[in-house]
Amino acid sequence: MRKDEILQILQPWNLWQGEPIRGVVRPAYFTRLKQFLRDNQVVTITGPRRSGKSYIMRQVMADLVNHGVPPANILMVNFEDSRFENLDVQSLDQIHETYLEFHAPKGEKYIFLDEVHLVPKWEKWVRRVHELKLAKVVVSGSNTELLSREFGTVLTGRHLDLKVLPLSFSEYMAFNNYVVQSRGNSVLDTVTIKGYLRKYLEHGSFPEVVLSESKKEILLNYFDDILYKDVIRRFKIRKEEGLKALFKYYLSNPSSHVTFTSLAKFLNLSHDSIERFSGYLEQVFAASFVKYFSYKVGEQEKNARKVYAYDTGLCNAVGFRFSDNWGKLAENVVFLELKRRQQNTPQMEIYYWKCDRDKEVDFAVKDGLSVVELIQVCWDVSALKTRERETKNLLKAMAQFDLKEGLIITDDEETELKSGDCFVRFVPLWKWLLREEGVLGPS
């Protein structure tokens, strides 16, 4: 590649000339990434395609400049740029040297490598730059590979990871310019907030989708990009139709039990293909699986998993009938919020629990060695029977894990039931989400 070509490709992503991007700031990530940069470690940013990783990087780049770092000291390379296809480690050197030659940065330097996993053996290059203290390095990718095999073995213990997900509920409202007003512990205008929650469940929360009118078109494009670019092309899949059917199946059945054996029959694929494809989908943040809680790994594997999407809008875009299934979407949103919580408590694990065929609790949150929280999602508890069933299952699980409190997340219901010295609290989803994010104080 010629030097002027390289410079031309780099230009729009960097701050050497021209305006920085602005967008809406997402404090949870923005602040954390800035904190990470003060540490002497490589930073990785991972998360679903289009969840906003590049944007956050570029906002932090602009912030560095605002705090006195010369624009010439920052290099951003976006490997998703089609002109950068088929690069290798040597090309990384070439890009880096061209940048150094033409911008002659002095003092502390920063290198941001966006969708870096597209370059084979990138981790060796990053390691060298890091060890020689040539620059602070931030890498991003829509693929967990970044964290495991390739990176893990080369840079063990030497990286901080920021996991970016589509917008949380409070970020979603910020993107809609809505500020939650509260007086003491009570929120004003709950009707508006509940209206936003419906839309949040229906359209999901990819930043671009939230800001745009043509939501469905964008989501269908995301679906195709994940399918073709992230999975089929990257993993060289030949059974394209089978993979597509599987991905569609997962998105159309959020918060449902799946077993690889029955899917193999249903989709006419081998068990091995289903397992492999599911692994790929998980790796590129297209689907996530929750296992049955057991102290025995064998038991976990033997039981069905539950599948969740990284965005509920994607489910609706590919044909999930949400009108009579708000409960499934709500459960999926609770799952995603628990994933967000994982950022602060990385050792936390998410399971579901059951004792008999029908007695089930949606989420058993494990922290360290024990289950510390049990959450049931039940959208409509108005029927007495439903209410009794859900409460009974929860109490049963609470007894097993020796917990005095359990939570049932609902659409509207807010109340508390006492049984012996145990409490079951019913909390509306919107309120739980805002509490989780610290927008509302505890009850």
Ligand SMILES: Nc1ncnc2c1ncn2[C@@H]1O[C@H](COP(=O)(O)OP(=O)(O)O)[C@@H](O)[C@H]1O
């Ligand atoms: N903070 C933000 N403010 C405004 N728009 C955003 C923001 N984050 C993402 N977007 C929108 O979403 C799109 C995808 O975000 P991007 O950062 O490119 O995702 P990723 O790098 O995770 O694939 C952007 O092109 C932009 O339209």
Ligand SMILES: [Mg+2]
């Ligand atoms: Mg990006």
